Amino acid sequence: MRRICFTLLLTGAFGLSTPASHAADAPVDLSALGGTAEEWLGEGNDLRFELAYVIQNGKKGNLAEARRDLERIAGIAESRGSRRTWLEAEKWWVKFTFQEDSSVDISPAMEDLLARVREWSMLGEEISLFAMWADLLRDGGQWLMAVKAQDRATQVALDLNRVPRALEAFLQMARLCRREKHGWRLKQVWVRIDQVLKERPVELSDSLQAALRTERASGAGLIAQAGPGGAKVEGLDLQPSDSRVLVSASDREVGRTRFVLTNASPFTVEGTLKISPEHSAVTAWETGESGAYVSVGKGDAVGAQRSLRLLPGQQMPVFVERGPEGGQEKVTVEWSDGQETRTAFGEFYFTSGLPASSVVNVGEFRLQAGWSVPLYHEIYYRGSRVHTENVRVVSSAPCRLEIFDYDTGRLLAVDADGDGAFRSADDKLLEDADSDNMPDLQVGDRARALEIFAWPLNPAAAAGDITITISLQDAAASGEWREDAANKVTAKPETQTQP
Ligand SMILES: [Ca+2]
Numbered sequence: 001m002r003r004i005c006f007t008l009l010l011t012g013a014f015g016l017s018t019p020a021s022h023a024a025d026a027p028v029d030l031s032a033l034g035g036t037a038e039e040w041l042g043e044g045n046d047l048r049f050e051l052a053y054v055i056q057n058g059k060k061g062n063l064a065e066a067r068r069d070l071e072r073i074a075g076i077a078e079s080r081g082s083r084r085t086w087l088e089a090e091k092w093w094v095k096f097t098f099q100e101d102s103s104v105d106i107s108p109a110m111e112d113l114l115a116r117v118r119e120w121s122m123l124g125e126e127i128s129l130f131a132m133w134a135d136l137l138r139d140g141g142q143w144l145m146a147v148k149a150q151d152r153a154t155q156v157a158l159d160l161n162r163v164p165r166a167l168e169a170f171l172q173m174a175r176l177c178r179r180e181k182h183g184w185r186l187k188q189v190w191v192r193i194d195q196v197l198k199e200r201p202v203e204l205s206d207s208l209q210a211a212l213r214t215e216r217a218s219g220a221g222l223i224a225q226a227g228p229g230g231a232k233v234e235g236l237d238l239q240p241s242d243s244r245v246l247v248s249a250s251d252r253e254v255g256r257t258r259f260v261l262t263n264a265s266p267f268t269v270e271g272t273l274k275i276s277p278e279h280s281a282v283t284a285w286e287t288g289e290s291g292a293y294v295s296v297g298k299g300d301a302v303g304a305q306r307s308l309r310l311l312p313g314q315q316m317p318v319f320v321e322r323g324p325e326g327g328q329e330k331v332t333v334e335w336s337d338g339q340e341t342r343t344a345f346g347e348f349y350f351t352s353g354l355p356a357s358s359v360v361n362v363g364e365f366r367l368q369a370g371w372s373v374p375l376y377h378e379i380y381y382r383g384s385r386v387h388t389e390n391v392r393v394v395s396s397a398p399c400r401l402e403i404f405d406y407d408t409g410r411l412l413a414v415d416a417d418g419d420g421a422f423r424s425a426d427d428k429l430l431e432d433a434d435s436d437n438m439p440d441l442q443v444g445d446r447a448r449a450l451e452i453f454a455w456p457l458n459p460a461a462a463a464g465d466i467t468i469t470i471s472l473q474d475a476a477a478s479g480e481w482r483e484d485a486a487n488k489v490t491a492k493p494e495t496q497t498q499p
């Protein structure tokens with residue numbers, strides 16, 4: 001997949017371009033430009049009109065020409081310090097680039113734009129960038145990524161106290177889930193919409209209220225078919241409650257586990273995350289957009305806690321890794337906002353005699369009403385050549401299982417009933433290069449990771465614990481399956497009915 005990056009484009013040879021000549025093509029429609037007239041004040045009318053013209057030209061289908069002109073305008077805007085013009089030119093550049101070739105990975109470009117608007121404190125723009133990203137992902141057929149991008153728009157909007165704008169983004173999430181006929185995810189969206197309506201009441205326009213009513217009615221049938229939504233969560237959630245990691249000592253492997261912090265409230269929360277190893281110290285801690293990365297082991301301690309701010313609905317992964325030196329370790333992960341505390345544990349074991357590949361971690365999870373916490377597995381490979389492993393995931397109770405390659409975000413398989421076999425019409429096998437009817441994964445010289453979403457089918461059976469086991473099979477060898485990991489998923493009966 002080709003990745004695009006602006007930085008290179010924008011520091012290119014703009015100065016040599018000549019302005020487009022388009023005097024004959026009036027009138028120019030300024031409505032394509034985002035923001036209000038006030039927001040554009042001081043950015044210079046010449047560039048603003050030219051930008052509107054170029055957008056119009058691109059919309060007519062002259063994409064390559066429009067992109068070249070947008071690059072030139074962005075270059076001029078940057079040299080003048082005209083931020084809004086620059087941003088608008090860049091946004092349309094991404095749109096036209098994607099329109100020309102939807103296989104292009106626009107994430108680096110979008111991340112770059114998001115970083116700029118944050119740096120410039122153009123906070124409202126963050127919402128529209130996530131919404132734009134979602135629309136492009138949707139148009140490119142990536143509906144789940146589009147849902148995630150709209151989710152980010154809801155989080156920023158709620159944080160900025162723009163509740164109606166958040167609800168508009170939630171509506172887009174609901175539409176995407178409904179069109180994909182994903183009742184479970186749709187149910188989650190409505191749990192969150194109802195939470196916002198109840199806990200962040202504001203006056204909504206008639207049109208937004210009508211849109212909410214219509215969308216709710218359209219999705220009701222689908223939601224009624226979906227299994228349990230899980231227990232209602234209050235405030236902050238930390239999962240899995242327990243995790244265990246087993247890696248090879250003789251191969252000097254690093255053990256790594258992942259926790260997920262979920263702000264299950266419609267308000268921004270601030271608190272402290274503390275990681276306490278029993279026998280060693282926290283030796284590295286990095287927190288970024290994609291989560292927190294913490295190492296524990298021997299070495300200089302860097303401080304075992306950090307202040308974190310989580311937007312309404314935000315989920316943050318917390319990776320904890322333990323190097324091979326020093327051996328077995330138990331780590332306590334604790335979140336506190338000063339009133340409530342959430343605790344989880346990670347245990348790290350080092351052994352010898354492990355097979356050439358294994359699933360190195362397991363956890364104990366709870367289903368929750370409005371948020372998914374997927375099971376997370378890393379697959380370690382100790383061989384020398386890249387080869388194919390079959391992956392089998394089996395649930396002890398009927399469950400829809402969605403298996404994703406975490407590294408690429410690609411859906412590998414959907415097992416509609418969780419029996420580990422792909423025979424029924426609803427089962428989907430998307431990655432099976434060796435055609436043996438089991439999903440496969442290329443394993444090479446580094447750890448691979450899987451994410452598995454589990455959606456119980458039968459509310460009565462799901463009231464207890466469900467065991468979800470992961471096995472691997474060397475696709476080229478004997479066919480023997482090695483059961484490596486068993487997760488426990490608790491699906492408490494629902495305490496509320498939606499919608
Ligand atoms: Ca099946």
Ligand SMILES: [Ca+2]
Pocket residue numbers: 390431432433434435436437438439440475
């Ligand atoms: Ca296969």
